[in-house]
Amino acid sequence: MRHVVVDPITRIEGHLRVEVQVDEGSGKVTDALSSGTAWRGLELIMKDRDPRDVWAYIQRICGVCTTAHALASVRAVEDALSIKIPKNANYIRNIMAATLTVQDHLVHFYHLHALDWVSPVDALAADPVATANLQTTILNAYRLPLKGPSSGLETEAYPHDFPAATPQYFAAVKDKVKAIVESGQLGIFAAQWWDHPDYKLLPPEVHLLAVAHYLEMLDKQRELVAPHVIFGGKNPHPHYVVGGMPCSISLDDGNAPINTARLDIVDRAINMGRTLVNFYYLPDLLAVGTAYVKAGRVDGGGLAKTRVLAYGAYPIEEYAGTSTKGGGGFFKNLLIRCNGVVENFGQGAANAKFTEITAEDLADPKVFTESVEHSWYNYPQNDNDEIHPWEGITEPKFTGPKEGTATEWQSLNERGKYSWLKTPKWKGKVCEVGPLARYIIIYTKAQKGLLPDMTWAEKMMLDQIAAVSNLLGLAPEAWLPTMVGRTAVRALDCQLHAEINKFFFDKLIANIRSGDTNVANMEMWNPKNWPKECQGVGIYEAPRGALSHWIDIKDGKTNNYQCVVPTTWNSCPRDSKAGYGAYELAMMDTHVQIPDKPLEIAKVIRSFDPCMACATHMYNAKGERITVITTDPYSGTRVEK
Amino acid sequence: MDKRESMWEYYLRKGMSRRSFLKGCVALTSIMGLSTDMVSKVVEAAEKKPLPVVVWIHGHECTGCDESFIRSGAPLASDLVLNEIALEYDHLLSAACGAPFEAHLEETIQKYKGQYILAVEGAVCTKDNGVYCMSGGHTFTHLLKHAASNALAIIAYGSCAAYGGIQAAKPNPTGSSGIGSFVGRSPIINVPGCPPIPEVMTGVIMHLALFNKVPSLDHDGRPKQFYGNRIHDTCYRRPFFDAGMFAEHFDDAGAKAGWCLYKLGCRGPETYNSCGNLRWFQGMSYPIQSGAPCIGCSSAHFWDEDPLTARMPDYGPFGNVDKIGAVAAAVTAVGVMAHGAMSIVQKNQRDKIEAKKHGEQVNK
Known part of the structure; x- marks a missing residue:
């Protein structure tokens, strides 16, 4: 038995450590733990802030899924204050959200995940002519020609940014990679396990083609987020306003934030996203994934086989409220009705159980809870008590590692506390969230006849699943809940979101054409008009899955702020009642060939697209201060107890 | 920047033999995960003058600065990372992870002692000996001290590294601050912003690469060409x-x-x-x-x-x-x-x- 530590896990957001016990004979992982190793305390910093500002602060949880937390935050405040945002603001926010998903998924595959599958060293053996031919073969075999509804507004004449398939191009890329390797300064390619047998699952030409596309997409991904720059002024961290959007529309003013010329930039970026996913990302991913599945690599599913959760995505039109108090309009108006939990999908959709998540569930103290049995926090009674986010108590209790010192760890204590993440639960159970969860839920609902009057997006998701199942020659139940499935579905989700982008852009144009240019509802801007105390929830199916922000507003200020975040669901520590977290189960469902070079472990973890800064945060609901160091430029540095 | 020397020059200066240099090259080849038939290429490379080495470390941050960096339109991040610098350590883009990656960091620090540029993203968290920000089993304070003391120059990327940023906002639960006072040495190039503008981030490194010197800084350590105007x-x-x-x-x-x-x-x-x-x-x-x-x-x-x-x-x-x-x-x-x-x-x-x-x- 070998104890293997991977710390830091790189090509993710934030600080993550994993430890696994590997049986060297069989390659089986017998135990695994996942630990968030940093904590910033952002929710504590929200205390007493102006609720109209919180989006800006809380957006800084994460710069990778930038915009996600800002959106959930303005939605939470608007739910609390019963603000209905204008039509245009809903469309614009949906475009910004879909834009994030398109860009984030593409960057995840090429820049955060690809080097687990392809190697620049192996690319050196590729023949440029064969690679050019391979590009043609991939486009013929692995394109999924699916589209959203046509509004008749097709602004792109032909697919720009098309992949090059010339031997000279691939020879130039190969020469550059060769020069880097031979220079001895490998830079970002240094010190990886390039001799791992997994890299031999793909021919050299796939490696060269993927490395070329890694570089091309590094250059092009920046253009995909232009909608954030137009509507929100910058990226990362675009601007919002409670009540709508700050980007006023005027087709009569050259200085206006939004006019025809500015909308044209958004249109171009949306079209580019569709091209990049349809001609690069999805074909490349399916070519690589197919090779893995054909080699029998269908492990790494873990918790996805047992339980997945999503909140539902994209309010089609403006709506009143998310929680019951606000009218629950969010749930009545969804483009993708994946709000619910699917259990036991691994035994087939027919045997799986679907439970809907409703507006009532959000405020029910028994439905969504968090425990801290293995987290570096202390509960007043039992650490495995299940406490609703509204009541959340968090006292830090750092207990150090099992071996080593508080500041120099050897191994963490799997029997005690070992992570800054809490363990979130739905009805006392842990769940996996993310694109895979959304697709499993929609597929299961469709199989069970629970999707009457299917939306175009739901229909497209089913068509995508059918097309990939056909390609792989496997039933959805066999390939979806696997490491490859989790990564493949992200590409399907990217294609879907590229079409969602277009869908809401067309709606925005049609609405402006009808004469409506409003982007912000300022009726409730003045805190004098607010109730003395109110609570709200904001939810959003972020690129990494189900995200919820919870706010309690008192006397015009933020009294309590809580975020329950996708990576907390997935990367949480185990719990004696609910069992292991999703990362832990996925690792325990993964075969490791060489314990000294646990590439499979890194790969299955990255198939979740970890975002640790999102996951680690805490808040003392009672507002009690722990030791506070203030470095105020005006009052000087002081330490308070 | 002029102090950069090849690995062979380094061995010569240290009075070490050609034999130990070659042994070092063999070890390096294996550390880089390359097969032994690459040794001669590595020897050849180690005799040449290398690209400026950049080590990029992360404290309390959100990775928004990395993301901004790769949004740069001119220079493109790919050109910068592949042609102008050797980005030997960066949690976002580096292929490697875990123990070999940490060993590579130490190797880089030793090999390019006093010659590499240290880019720091994120605040330094000091409360309770820095246990709220751990990576590789060590505190970030430990890493920052070690990496900063051996660097040629330090770039503080973003308002977190420059001034403490969001986690240092009241009540600053983790005792976070900018790196300047903690590191206590210069030059530190402050590049504030949440995040900084992409071309400002890449521009600072391009300035080093093109003009072989640190850009002119104002009283707060900020490059004048980017922070001179309100x-x-x-x-x-x-x-x-x-x-x-x-x-x-x-x-x-x-x-x-x-x-x-x-x-x-x-x-x-x-x-x-x-x-x-x-x-x-x-x-x-x-x-x-x-x-x-x-x-x-x-x-x-x-x-x-x-x-x-x-x-x-x-x-x-x-x-x-x-x-x-x-x-x-x-x-x-x-x-x-x-x-x-x-x-x-x-x-x-x-x-x-x-x-x-x-x-x-x-x-x-």
Whole structure:
């Protein structure tokens, strides 16, 4: 038995450590733990802030899924204050959200995940002519020609940014990679396990083609987020306003934030996203994934086989409220009705159980809870008590590692506390969230006849699943809940979101054409008009899955702020009642060939697209201060107890 | 930058033998995960002058600065990372992870001692010996101290590394601060912003690569070419400020027409950054152009100068002026004067008018 530590896990957001016990004979992982190793305390910093500002602060949880937390935050405040945002603001926010998903998924595959599958060293053996031919073969075999509804507004004449398939191009890329390797300064390619047998699952030409596309997409991904720059002024961290959007529309003013010329930039970026996913990302991913599945690599599913959760995505039109108090309009108006939990999908959709998540569930103290049995926090009674986010108590209790010192760890204590993440639960159970969860839920609902009057997006998701199942020659139940499935579905989700982008852009144009240019509802801007105390929830199916922000507003200020975040669901520590977290189960469902070079472990973890800064945060609901160091430029540095 | 030397030169300077140099090359080949038939290429490379080495480390941060870095339009991040520098350690882009990656970091620090550029993203968390920010089983404070003491120059990327950023906002639960006072050495190039503009981030490194020296810095360690002007000085809406034409509310007629956002809390008048001249995405926009008042994200401690959509007297580190009274007003006036003195280089008639307006607001 070998104890293997991977710390830091790189090509993710934030600080993550994993430890696994590997049986060297069989390659089986017998135990695994996942630990968030940093904590910033952002929710504590929200205390007493102006609720109209919180989006800006809380957006800084994460710069990778930038915009996600800002959106959930303005939605939470608007739910609390019963603000209905204008039509245009809903469309614009949906475009910004879909834009994030398109860009984030593409960057995840090429820049955060690809080097687990392809190697620049192996690319050196590729023949440029064969690679050019391979590009043609991939486009013929692995394109999924699916589209959203046509509004008749097709602004792109032909697919720009098309992949090059010339031997000279691939020879130039190969020469550059060769020069880097031979220079001895490998830079970002240094010190990886390039001799791992997994890299031999793909021919050299796939490696060269993927490395070329890694570089091309590094250059092009920046253009995909232009909608954030137009509507929100910058990226990362675009601007919002409670009540709508700050980007006023005027087709009569050259200085206006939004006019025809500015909308044209958004249109171009949306079209580019569709091209990049349809001609690069999805074909490349399916070519690589197919090779893995054909080699029998269908492990790494873990918790996805047992339980997945999503909140539902994209309010089609403006709506009143998310929680019951606000009218629950969010749930009545969804483009993708994946709000619910699917259990036991691994035994087939027919045997799986679907439970809907409703507006009532959000405020029910028994439905969504968090425990801290293995987290570096202390509960007043039992650490495995299940406490609703509204009541959340968090006292830090750092207990150090099992071996080593508080500041120099050897191994963490799997029997005690070992992570800054809490363990979130739905009805006392842990769940996996993310694109895979959304697709499993929609597929299961469709199989069970629970999707009457299917939306175009739901229909497209089913068509995508059918097309990939056909390609792989496997039933959805066999390939979806696997490491490859989790990564493949992200590409399907990217294609879907590229079409969602277009869908809401067309709606925005049609609405402006009808004469409506409003982007912000300022009726409730003045805190004098607010109730003395109110609570709200904001939810959003972020690129990494189900995200919820919870706010309690008192006397015009933020009294309590809580975020329950996708990576907390997935990367949480185990719990004696609910069992292991999703990362832990996925690792325990993964075969490791060489314990000294646990590439499979890194790969299955990255198939979740970890975002640790999102996951680690805490808040003392009672507002009690722990030791506070203030470095105020005006009052000087002081330490308070 | 001139101090860079090849691995062979390093061995010569240390008086070590050709034999130990070759042994070092064999070890290096295996560390890089290359097969042994690559040894001769590695030997050849080790005799040449290498690219400037950059080590990029992460403290308490959100990775927004990495993301901004890869948004750069000119230079493209790919050109920079593959041609101008050797980015030997970076949690976002590096292929490797775990123990071999940490060993490579140590190898890099030793091999390029006093020659590498250290890029730091994120604040340093010091409370309880820094246990709230661990990576590789060590505290970030440990890594920062070690990496900084052996660096040629340090770049503090983003407002977190420069000033502490969001986690240092009140009540600063983790005792976080900017790296300057912690590291206690220079030169530190401060590149604030939340995040900084992409081309400012890459521009600092390109300056080092093209001109072989640190760009000229102001009193706060910021490159003058990127932080020499207040956004207000270069804002395309400045004529509306001068003409007294303001948006009074979000989405009113003035907001639609693109008038000045001063009354919605815009921090442009006191924020030093390139948003007005460079703008984001090579001139595409910046918050003000998209109708959003500037929040002053490149200023020290801007998070505690809230509420963000209000101007003085509500805004400021002094709380409610009505409560604090004349003392705070006097302090504010001093602050305004100090601010005026700081911008002496750009000082002109318009600034004086504006400083007077600040004063009028305070004394209302």
